[in-house]
Amino acid sequence: MTTRTDAPTRREQILREAARLFAERGFHGVGVDEIGAAVGISGPGLYRHFPGKDAMLAELLVGISERLLDGGRRRVAESDGDPEALLSALIDGHIDFALHDRALITLHDRELDRLRDTDRKLVRQLQRQYVELWVEAVRRAYPSLAEPDARAAVHAVFGLLNSTPHLGPAGTLMGRPATGALLHRLARGAFAAAAHEDSGDAPGAPAAD
Secondary structure (H helix, E strand, C coil): CCCCCCCHHHHHHHHHHHHHHHHHCCCHHHHHHHHHHHHCCCCCHHHHCCCCCCHHHHHHHHHHHHHHHHHHHHHHHHCCCCHHHHHHHHHHHHHHHHHHHHHHHHHHHHHHHHCCHHHHHHHHHHHHHHHHHHHHHHHHHCCCHHHHHHHHHHHHHHHHHHCHCCCCCHHHHHCHHHHHHHHHHHHHHHHHHHHHCCCCCCCCCCCCC
16 A cells, blocks of 8 residues: 555544554443544544544444555556566555554454444445455466455455454564565465465375376
8 A cells, every 4th residue: 555654634643543442442442532532632522523433433444445445456557467466566555454554454353343234335345346356366367276266265365464463562573574575475375375276286295197
């Protein structure tokens, strides 16, 4: 994802702190006053930006799904038809999200069911489109991989990349570049292993007579 260089708006500050607090203490464990205090405004002052906590949660979860899909589509457009470059770019983009927005991964896992039906359905629709974009990219990079296997591999890689909230506090990681490089190697290895298995040439398998 593109890294912002300009200062975040007040609305963005509120969302960032809401995500952090929701992830740390749960949606119902955080009050509007606490979110306001985290950004230096009164709790009631938040209502000039959001009607309530439900609206913050919806914007966080719908917003990240939109950003991932938009970023994926941009990488497809910038790939110039190079399957290897596209898959690497998709992996790097998702790693950037997974390392930068760990709180949103926790929120999605814990709080998605708290969204209104319309918002939850929109998140799921955006996610399906994002998955299919990856499936197409994986099959272009590994033509031998059948579509169901490619889709399963994509979901497995998402599980791998989205494990960052469980890697420990940010300060305990081995460094963002090194962690990102490790995650990239693991993701590419998972896709390569899926394609290798699909071709019937699993490592260590006895040669056919």
